[in-house]
Structure formats: structure tokens, C-alpha cells
Amino acid sequence: MTAPRKPMRNKGGGKLNQERAKAGVDTPNPGPISGIHSLDPEDGELFEHDPADIGPNPMNQRLGLGNIDELVESVRRQGVHTPGAVMHTDLFMEMYPEWADLVPHPDRTYILGPGHRRREAALQAGKPMLVILRDRWAKERTVEENLISENKDRENLTPIEQALQLDLLRRRGLTGEEIAERAGYSSRGSVTRILNLLALPQEIQDSIHAGSTSAKAGYTLSTIKDEQDSNSSDAAHALQLKAFGWMQDEKITAEAAKNRLKIQTVFPAGNTEPDSSAPVEGASETPRGDGDVSRGKQDQDQGTEQAESSGQQGGTSIPHQTTGESSADGKPAGGTEPEESVEERDRRLAAAESAEQRDLACRLVLSEERYAGAADVTSLLVNAVLNPKEWKEAAVRAHTWLRELGKGPKVERATAYFDAVAADGDANLKRRAAFAIALAANEVRASRTDRDWDERDRAHLKFLIASKVAYQPTEYEQELLGLSSQEAK
Template sequence: MTTPLPRPKRKKKGEGGGSGTLRADREKAGLTGSHDIHALPPENGELLELDPETISPNPMNMRLELRDMDSMIADVGERGVHTPGIVMHTKVFMECYPQWASRVKHPDRTFILGPGHRRHAAALATGRIMPAVLRDDIARDRRVEEELVSENNSRAGLSPIEQALAIDLLRQRVHEDEDRTLSFDEVVERAGYTAGTVSKYLALLKLPDDVQQAIHVGDLSMRAGYSLSLLKDADGKKESPEAHALQLRGWELMRDEKLSVEAAKNRVTLEGQQQFHAGKSSATTLAVPEPREESTTQAGEDQAPSGETPKPVTVPSKGGETAPGETTAAPTAVAVIETTDDSAPTASPAPTVDPEVLRKAAADQRDLACRLLLAEERYAKGAESNARLVTMVLNPNEWKQAAAKAHGWLVELKKGPSSKKRPTDYFAAVAASEDSGLMQRAAFAIGLAADEVRAAQPDRAWDARDVAHVQFLATSRASYQLSEWEQQQVELLSRGKQ
């Protein structure tokens, strides 16, 4: 609001010359000669017209860059600055915020900005006057942080990282009446967000710098960034170098392979659990993700996971037909590693590894992929789920072993009645629960387990059903990567069908 300049008071006739107090005010202010009343020090709340060169940017402004400036500069150049900014005397600001004094860009300038940095930049670029309201009171009351956050909330164009930095600035704010920083609840109240939103914004600032940059420029959404921030190291820490490496790897998988954040996190877990190298696996162990809260989307719903790109797989088949009891997914999967005599190193041949060791290592990795998949809310499309149910019905002799494995998976993931220790009792309780989502998940788990038990059996050659099983894991949210041994089985079967 514009506050008019105070009108000078004048003495009544007969009280000393009729010049009022104007002369005394001028003399008190040290003004002589041709200076007029407008040279008096401005009052708090007064609307000023300032040369933008007399205003310094505020070091507490958390904008990483001033975006969309071309249109603003053109508009200001044509019509001037429409909305006044807020300024404080630089000296007052530095006295009230000594911790920021060394970061003031132009400490010699008379004023320092509160909100209004894009308008100030446009005024500088065009040489226009910058209208501003003097508000030394917000510095004295130590409310600059709140003014900046409030301004940010009301304006579009800030990235999630800039919003997070503004909230973090408010979190460090000193209470106006006590010598302490604001509590979390006070930050939530003054930021104007919910507690959950504040927590998610602050979590973004704990991500690696490269991931924060991706969020800032819009290559990664805030939701996906927050999900990556939940990746922990083996000790349960989110901010250690090891955890940051996992979070960065998750972003790289999303960027390079176009995976959804859920699939990328599953891939990171799989890679950390076991790295295939001559049949040996690393000792690093990561826990299966904690079960998420049930979403409004029904599990098993025929809905493609967002952000995932199917990987091409070739499923061996004869004459385009599928044998009874076998299932095939969409033609997608698995690049086969082909070796030639020229590519093999001649100096030091690779040691021979027992194929059963390789089979067992692959089965352990697939078992983890199955658990990761069942931890998801949208674990399979309807067609994929139905295909496994059909296979299970057509092969009832597989039910007992499959139910035992599925029971172990679901109890570990805290899905269903954990008090039921026997698979038959567990699935009977699920069937009587009238929870359609749980029943669908349990039925799918049995079908998935039947495929996995079969693929893991020793001393048997793989067939098209086994290939369809690993193909499904590779193109699902588990984002499974075939081991060299599994790729060899695919290749052998493919050659046998030719």
C-alpha cells in the first residue's frame, strides 16, 4: 500500500515567522541549500522510486536462476515495473542478520531486496525505475525468511529444489522471541505446506548433487526424487557415500533405460544383492523394500507401469505355437551374449565353473526379483496374472511346492495373515478374507512361484515356459537382468528350435 509523504507542519501566525517545523526538520537532518523535503530519510512502509543500481540482491534468495526473463524484460522495458518490490536498508539487514552479512553481494548499496528479484533484474536490464516499499521492520523482526517463502509460494516457476532450499532456509531461522531455531511444526505452519510436503522437500536436499540438478532442470520429478531418497545403504543410512551411490545409480537407470522409479530401485537392489562373475556373488546384501501402503489402484490391475519401456525378448517357439501348460509374454526379452573364438582372451582362459553353481546363483537372484515384484502394488498386468493362473490350474501337481514358496514370500512382505504358519492355512484364511486385492496377489504369487520352482530345478533343460518366466521378470517392475548362464539357456533353446 502506498503511504503518502508526511505533510510539513507550520506554526500559527504570531509564533515565530510562519515557517513551521520544516526548517527545524531540515536543519536536524543536515539538509541545506536546494535539498527539498523528499531528501529526508524514508519512513517504514513508504513507497519509493529507486534506481535499481542502489539495490543489492538478497543472499537469502534461494532461486538458483532467474527463468523466463526475456518476456519480463520486454514488458518492463515497455511499461516499467508494475508491482513494487520490498527493500530494507542494507545496514539494518546486516545488523539483524550478521550471519548473512559477508554474503551480501553489494554491501555498499543503500538498500537490499526482500521479494522482487526478477523485477529488479528486469529493471537493471532496461534502466527503468524500481518501485519498492521500505520494510525495515521485517529485518528487525527477523521475518525475511518467511517473506521470501511466502513470495515463492505465490509465484510459479520455482523448481522443487528451489522450494526445498527456501524451506530449509526457514528451518534455520532464529525464533523472534527465543534464542533457538524454529521447530519442525513451526516451519510447517510458516511455510504454508503440509508436514508431509515439507518432509519430502527437505529429503530432496539429501540426494547427490547430480540427482538434485536433474530435479531442478525438470528431468526428474519431485515424486521420483523423493522415492530415490529412500534408498539406503546396508546400515540403513540415506546420506552415506554408499547410499548416494545407490541413489545416483537409480537415477542413471531411469535416465538411460527409461525405467520407472520403482523398477530402477528394484534393479539397484538386485545389483547390490548379487553380481554375477564367474558364478560368484558379492557379499553386499540389501533388504527387500518395506511394504508400501495400499494404493487406490487394485493390485493386478491391467495397467502398464508408468515410465517403463519393455525390453525386446525373443521367446523360442516352434511354428509360432505354445505347448500346453506353457505361457508366453509379449515378444520382448533378452539379449543373448554371443561369444566367438576371436573375442575370448588367449593369455588367461577363464576358469571352469560348475553349471549347477551358476544355476543356483541365478535362482537366488530370481527369487529376490520375485519378492521385489510382489512388494509392488501394481505387480502385474491383468493378462500376465491370468496367464500364471491358467498355468497353475493346468498343472495342479505343482501347487504344493509353489504354495510353500509363495507363502514364504508373502509372509516376509507382511501381506496377509502372518499368524498362519502353514501354507494351506494361510491361503484358506486369504480365501475367506473377502479382500479381493489380497486374494489376487496370493493367487498370482502361487503362479509366479510355480514358474520359479520349475526354473530352479537342477539337472533339467530349460523350455519355453522357463524363458517366458525370466522374460516376464525382465520386463516387469522387478527390472530383472539375466545372468550369463540364463542367457546361455535362452540361446541353446533358440538354436534347438531352429
């Protein structure tokens, strides 16, 4: 049996005020009141009602009520001070037929809008619930946006719960601008960022909902996409989970994890054949018919570059280091190489792996439109200008990077490529090319294993770490920087 409704004094209007006057509600000790409790409340009226006669709303996207012990105690002592909102259940089901089958208690008089925590606290405390009738929401089909607006302001929804609420409006076909306007968000971009959380794998969503991962980190992970530019496919989820795993295991930021992933996917390890340990741009290279360079000039440049680059270390491969005296052909005296210790081998491999990762990071830096600040560019260019012997090998490496990024003319040889860039009117391309050579000069130098690192090498690594790539130094590099693993992170 439905409990009688207790009218609130001086809160009603229209026919209800008139009926109150007739019934003597506003007079002291009015005696028995007849008929007043049978009157339906008017839309917008504030009144108290038995919470057991109010059903939860299937549109409510709260994933849990959280700890409400303190709220229950407060309601037990003082009652429900902040009203919830209700609609007549039959009206809600009529206006929202698509939700009718999901209403858990269609027989109850009212169904909730906002106020699920307050209703549960009132139930547990054995107190009536303070509510406002909002049938207009159902009639105008604005229940979703009112749920979002009031919950956003009052209930401190988790980012995932906010996203689920906004998704109600998206399911109705509303645009981002319309959702932002109706739900009280500042812009379409804010709505898009929140909704993108629902594209993440469930494991990441659960972590965000629990508060273990921030919404900002979730937004960053949601921008990781597959080759088809989707962030919700199985392939995209695999990449997102990989980045998320790095965040959990190594305590790195989402941005750093995303950039590390970009390094490994955009420029996968092993895709550095042009920078192999063989002479760079040697005689075996076959031109592809660039019309801007004659065959005679090409042969001359090839011979020059081969002569200057032969014997130099290219790419990221690290040559074996030897000790002791060497014969004229570069081999140790006696014709045999000394046996390499396990420690030396491990260090050589660590150096090679680190150099390969830095090489890929350099490419990623160059792929950014704002690849460096003016001070960084100047510093790198000064190093390159003051060390002219490094230019040729650095230019070869830079040419490879820029060609793979699709920057500049389609010229196969480094010398001809940079000649064409210099003659081009594109100032941005010139700056990028000069920066690429300076960056490559530092990387070629840092990747040599026949020398100890100095401040210039460490500055090069620190630049990569501080760049948009947010490069994560390997353990080998952390040792060279004099950092512990925790400090580097």
C-alpha cells in the same frame, strides 16, 4: 551519490501525506519542491528507487536469474510494474547478525527481499525499480518465509531452489509443521519431500534444477537409503547414482530403477542357495530343533519331499539341454554330449540370468504388504489348483521366499511350514502363503528350458512388469514377449 527517491502519488500516509501537502506535491505545477526527497519512506510505502542502491539478499537461494531478455525489454518500454520488497540494509544486518558478513553491499541503502530478477532488469534497462518497504520483516525475523512465499507464488523457482529456500527455515530449527505453516505449503509431508531433494548427490540435483529430471523422480530417488536408513551418506549416494544412471541410459522411470535396485540389494544375485539344482530339502538338511514337529514325522516328510523333488529343476539354475537319443542314464548315446554352440550357450545363460532376476522380483512382490489385487491372486491360484503336479516344487520355492522374508512360522521344511500356516488363525498369512505358492508355480514353470513359453508364462512376466516392483524385462524376455527393447521400456 544516492539518487533522489521519487514519491508515488496518493500512496503514502501519516506524516508523509502531511509533508506532501505542505510541499505542494498534489497541486498542479507546484514549482520547486524542497525537502520531500529527504524523507524516509514509511513501512509498507510503495516508491521508486535507483536499483544500483539496492543490494541483493544473501538469503535469496536462486541459483540463477535465467533468461531475462524479455523482462528487460518490457521494463525498458513500460518500467517495473510489479514491485519488489526492500528493507534498510543496516536494519537487516542488525536483526540477522548471522547473515551480516554475507551481505555483498552493506553500504547500500536497501537490501532486497523478493525481486532479484526485476532489479536486474531495471539495472539493464536503466530504469528505476518499483519497491515496497518491508522493514517489519527484518524486525520480526520473517524474511525467510516471506522470500519463500512470494518467490513460490511469483517467480517459478525450480524444485532445488524451493528446497534451498525452505532449508533457511530448517537451519533456524523450525519443525516441518512450522515450516509448512510459515511458508504457505499444504503439509509437513510436502515440505519433507522438497527438502529431501537436498540429500541427493549434486549430479542429480543439477539435473533436477536444469529440468532434465522431474521433481517427482527426484523425490523417488531420495527415498533410496543405505543399510543405516540414511539417504545422504556416501553409500546411499552410490545407490541413488546407480539408479539415476539406469534412468538416463535405459529411459526407465525412477520407480522402476528404485525397484530394480531393491531387487539387487535386498535379494542379491547368488543368494539363492536353497533353490540350487541339487534336490531341494534333501536328506542332508539339518533341522534346527523346531519344537512343533516330531523327529519321526520330520524324517518321513523329508523322505517324501526328497523323492518327489529329486530330478526336478530347483531355483533358477538352467540344466544343459541335449539333443538326439539318450541312454538309460540320461546321457546322449555314445557317452558324450554334443558340443554346445556359442549361440546355444549364450541363450542358455540369458535364460538363467532372466530366471534369476524374475525369482528375485517374485520375492520383492511378496515383501509388499499389498502384493497383488484380488483379480491377480484369483488368476494365479486357479493356475496352481488346476495343475496339482506343480504344487510340491512350487511349495518348496515359496517356502524359501517366505522364510527369507520372515513371514510365517520358523519351520525348516516346506510341508511342515504350510501345515503350520494352515492351522494358524492369521488370514493374511494364509492368503500370502497361497499367493506365494501360486506365484512360485508360475516361476518354476517359466524357468524350465525344456519347453517353449506359452500364454501362461507371458502372463506371469506381464504380472511382474505391472506390479509394484515394476520389473524390467531382460532382452531375452523381451524377445519371448515379442517386444522390441523400446516397447518393453
